[in-house]
Structures are given as C-alpha cells and as structure tokens.
Amino acid sequence: MKKMIKPLTQWYQLYARELPWRKEPTAYGVWVSEIMLQQTRVEAVKEYYIRFMQELPTIKALSEASEERLLKLWQGLGYYNRVKNMQKAAIEIMEQYQGQLPMSYEKLLKLKGIGEYTAGAISSIAFGLPEAAVDGNVLRVMTRLTADGRDITQKEVKKDFYNRIKELLQHTNPSIFNQALMELGAVICLPNGVPKCEICPLQGYCQAYQQNRMMDFPYKAPKKPRKVENRMMFFILFENKVALCKRPQKGLLSNLWELPNILLEEEISPFQQLFDWGILCGKVEPLGNAKHIFTHIQWNMEGYFVKAKALEGKQCDFVWVTEEEMRSHYALPSAFRYYMEKGWKEGKKEYEF
Ligand code: SF4
Numbered sequence: 001m002k003k004m005i006k007p008l009t010q011w012y013q014l015y016a017r018e019l020p021w022r023k024e025p026t027a028y029g030v031w032v033s034e035i036m037l038q039q040t041r042v043e044a045v046k047e048y049y050i051r052f053m054q055e056l057p058t059i060k061a062l063s064e065a066s067e068e069r070l071l072k073l074w075q076g077l078g079y080y081n082r083v084k085n086m087q088k089a090a091i092e093i094m095e096q097y098q099g100q101l102p103m104s105y106e107k108l109l110k111l112k113g114i115g116e117y118t119a120g121a122i123s124s125i126a127f128g129l130p131e132a133a134v135d136g137n138v139l140r141v142m143t144r145l146t147a148d149g150r151d152i153t154q155k156e157v158k159k160d161f162y163n164r165i166k167e168l169l170q171h172t173n174p175s176i177f178n179q180a181l182m183e184l185g186a187v188i189c190l191p192n193g194v195p196k197c198e199i200c201p202l203q204g205y206c207q208a209y210q211q212n213r214m215m216d217f218p219y220k221a222p223k224k225p226r227k228v229e230n231r232m233m234f235f236i237l238f239e240n241k242v243a244l245c246k247r248p249q250k251g252l253l254s255n256l257w258e259l260p261n262i263l264l265e266e267e268i269s270p271f272q273q274l275f276d277w278g279i280l281c282g283k284v285e286p287l288g289n290a291k292h293i294f295t296h297i298q299w300n301m302e303g304y305f306v307k308a309k310a311l312e313g314k315q316c317d318f319v320w321v322t323e324e325e326m327r328s329h330y331a332l333p334s335a336f337r338y339y340m341e342k343g344w345k346e347g348k349k350e351y352e353f
Helices: 002-015 027-037 042-055 059-064 067-074 081-096 105-109 116-127 136-146 155-169 174-187 270-277 323-329 334-351
Strands: 227-238 241-246 261-263 279-293 297-311 319-321
Touching (some): 027 042, 027 081, 027 116, 042 067, 059 081, 067 081, 105 116, 116 155, 116 174, 136 155, 155 174, 227 279, 241 323, 241 334, 270 297, 319 323, 323 334
Antiparallel strands (some): 227 241, 227 261, 241 319, 279 297
16 A cells, blocks of 8 residues: 555645645644534535634634634534534633644544544644544545445444554655545545546556446445434514524534424424414414434424514513524524525515515
8 A cells, every 4th residue: 555655645736626724734724624524515614714714713712702603603514513512622722732732643532522533634734643534535545445345334444444544654744645535535536426536646556446346435334214303493573583592502403593493293283382482473374394404313394484463471482683683693503594594585575674
C-alpha cells in the first residue's frame, strides 16, 4: 500500500477543491468544519462555516455564546447535538487548555462530541500527527483498494483500517495524506453511483478495479428498519402570532423550539386536541402530509392550519411569536419547515399582515 502514497498526495496537491476551511487552516477551523461535515454535504456546509467563523471566531467566543445564538447559527444543518456538544467542549478547553485545542489524539478524544474520526482529523490536519481519520469515505476507498468484503459496520474492521492507515502515515505527511484520502472518496471514488476510476490516481493499485467489482465494496450488513411515528402538527395562529413550544430537555431534538404536535397513538381529531389545549378555533384547515427522516426515526406527519379565536389559558407551555421574531430568534429544526412555510402563507391570506 505504501506505493499509493505518492500518486495520491500528488493528485491532491494538484486537484484539491478550494474550500473555506482549507484556506489557512487552524485547529479550531478544522474542528468546526469536521463537525459540520458529519451527515452534511460539503456544498451545504460552506456558507454555514463562513458565517459561524465570522460570528464565533475563537473557542472563547464559542464557549460564551448563548444557546439561542448557537442554534440559530446551526439552523438547517440538523443534528443539533453536534453544536451543543461543541460548546461543552469549548468550555472544557477554556478551563483545561487555556483556550487551545490540545495537541494530542487521546486528549481530543476525551472532549465532548469529538469521536475517533474528528480526533484523527484535527490531530493530523491541524497538528501533523500520524493519526488516521477513518470515516465512510475513507472506508469506501480502502475497501475498494483492497477488495475487502468484510462488514464495515463492525468495529474491528474499522480498527483494522485505522491501524493500516496509521502505519502508512509513518511514511508521509499525515495532514496531506489524510485529506487526500478523504478528497478521493468525495470526488472520485464516489459513494452513490459508479466511481470515476478512469481518472483515479490509484487505478493501478486498486484490486476492486482490477477485478471489475467496484460496486461490491464497501459491504454493510442490512440495518434494522427505522421506527415510524405518526404525528399531528399544528400551525396555530392567534392574531398575527404563531404558537411554539419547547421540546423536552432530553432525546430527539432536545430543548429546541417546535410547532405544537402530538404523537398519534390512538385516533384523535384535531378539534379534540385543540380543545384539550384550550384553543377556541375560528378555522381549521388541513395543510397536507409530510415526512421527515431522522437517523433512527421517521415522522409521518399530517398538519393543520388553525386560526384561533380565543385562548382559554390551558396552553401554558406555548409562546406566541410573530414571523419576524420566529425567523430571527427561534431556531426550528428542519422537520417543521414544511408546515412553517405553508402555515405563514395561509396566515397571510387570513389576516393580510
Ligand atoms: S480505481 Fe475506482 S474503485 Fe478503485 S479507488 Fe479509484 S475510484 Fe475507487
């Protein structure tokens, strides 16, 4: 495998994409970009990254930011625990490491929200340490190069590739090599669809290519099906304000704002639910069905636009906010975006605001 170091790193130095976090990389910048890039496409991350670094340019600024501001900066990226954990880690870094990310894989790994991949990426890219950063992209490239049909969801398989890459890093610049492997996985050895073997710098070393079995790798054992939840969503307008409430402190989308909604375990009409909340309705219109997929759960939603006539005071957990307040101060997860947009459209027709 040592033979592939040179063609891969040369290719990277010639063809790497220009990305905002690659210009004058700092350890903080690598950290922020790697956390944002988990589960999110590069194109979508670019703007978020620039805005985040402008608003919170240091670990100190991140440690001191209000939760509302953080969630607002993250709004639309999803998986909000990522940014909450980053802030917890930033506070730890301020307390234990004088505001600088520690130059040690093991110490990085102990920080909240930093797993093996991120610790490897920061150690190697920012500090030049010989630590592997093995994510899905890297596993895809490595299993294809070696035509390895083991199940990549198994810890020992990942560990094996981690060790093999770590060994290679003894013979090259870890920052460039790791980034080159990630880049190859992102733009040449593609995840969905046919890899671009005809322009791959590693074609001559790739066993999957030689056997014409590129699509056989990586192998993943089939996953358990996602849990499906049926939910009824409400966009409730009282005068020109919409009702929002906070999600529980723990679990899915914890502590984020949401549209009032219920889990449909038994048959219930929207009117009955609104009555339970103490909402006297002037109008209830269906807003249609929508679906949102999280990692382990799928929400199948039916939504309603409600024009409230009066409030009976039972709905103590609701806050009532204007569209402007909502967009500037309340970070709502993307699961609610569909009903939020449709609801305001309906509301404007009703109230002409
Ligand atoms: S030759 Fe094809 S399958 Fe092999 S590493 Fe390159 S792009 Fe991936």
